[in-house]
Amino acid sequence: MRYREAERAESHVADSEERTVGDESGDERVRRYATAGLFLVTALLFGTAFAGIEVGLTALPPVLFAALRFDVGALVLLAVVAVRGGYWRPLTGADYRAVVVSAVFLVSLNAVLLFVGQQYTTSGAAAVMFSLAPVLSPLFARFLLPDERISAVGAVGILLGLVGVVVVVAPDPTRLLAADAVGQALVAVAAVSVAFGSVLLRRIDPDVGSLAMTAWAMTLSAALVHVASLALGESAAAVAWTPVALGAVAYLGLFSTAGAFPAYFALIERVGPIRANLVTYAVPVVASVTGALVLLERIAATTVVGFAVVVLGFVLVERDSLGEELATVRARLGGRAPPDEADD
Incomplete structure (x- = not known):
């Protein structure tokens, strides 16, 4: 699924970089600017979701709010993948297992913990704690994926990520x-759920595409989270459907879900998964600025310092991949062939 897609994306990126060595054509410049714009849009859509959650929580019970977000997002994403056609629904056992894993860990558990936890923290702090997910993924991969290992430096990076969250909290x-x-602990556990679920998906390695899998996982999650909402005694009948409530559900469902996920997967197709995942560290910046401007939240010094520590942890964990990407970018800027091509 997404891991075969990632390999194709990296191959596509390498081919594009080979063509860009030397003079850059007008079309290539347009593509470069379009990629930068896509990165910005993805960061904005995901980053503003945290402020959207804060706003919606003033009018809606947290778990019901999450369920309604997935109702809207699932309807739109299912329509998108159905119109696109092709391999748009799960067919194999691995596909169905991937949908269930994604629905439970990446969507349902993640959302319930995040929406409940965010009642007690700012949008910026929540986004920083949530950025712990890619730092923790290698830790779970070490135990769930036979070929994965953690170096001493990588272990230090994981510890730094945890320290960064402690600084924020x-x-x-x-x-x-x-x-x-x-x-605040619930928000951190939401990040753990995402890290664990993403590694489980790598282990399953389904054939269905990322966007289609997300659409079906979100559909299942909408049902699961509605059940959780009822079990917690939340009542849709007791909700006052004010413009704030309707606007928050609409924004999160349409923009930060149905819009953000296609943008993110399109970014992966353009630049590959390593560079695309750097958007994770633009999201807290967007969330903090949005929270300060829209909600008048104060950006605490501990949030800034903690974010810097988490980013440092990520750099240590992914130092090899980031080093390769940096060498490729430098080669392009210098008009030279990227290292892999120069060695051929």
Whole structure:
């Protein structure tokens, strides 16, 4: 599925880079600017979701709010993949297992924990804690994927990521069971759920495409999260459907879900998964700025420092891949063939 897609994306990127060595044509410049625009749009759509959640939580119960977001997102994404045709629905056992894993860990559990936890923290701090996911993925991969190993430097990177989250949360030892501390912990556990689920998907390696799998996983998740909402005693009948409530559901469902995921997968197709995942670290910046401008949230010094520590952890974990990408970019800027091509 996405891992075979990732290989094709990297191959496509390498071919594009080979063509860009030397003089850059007008079409290539347009493509480069379009890619930068796609990166920005993806970061904006995902980053503003945190402020959207904060706004919606003033009018909606958290778990019901998450379920309604997936109702809207699933309807739009299913329509998109159906219109595109091709391999648009799960067919194999691996496909169905991937949909279930994605629905449980990447969507349902992630959303319930995030929406409940974000009642007790700012949008910027939540986004920084959520950026822990790609730092933790190698830790789960070490135990779930036979060929994966963690170097000493990578282990330090994972520890730094955890330290960064602790800096953001700044826990008070005397109030570890207070509502705000528990809420912040739930956001961090949401990131753990995403990291674990993403590695499980690599282990399953389904054939269905990423966007189609996401659409079906979101459909299943909408049902699961509605059940969770009912189990928690939340009532849609008791909700006052104000413009704020309707606007928050519409924005998250249409833009930060149905718009963000296609943009993200399109970015992977253009630049490959390594560079595309750097958007994870633009999202907290967008979330913090949006929270400050729209919600008048204060950007705490601990949030900034913690974010820097998490990013440093990510750099250590992915240092080899990032080094290869940096060498390729430098070669392109210098008009030379990228290292892999120069060695051929």
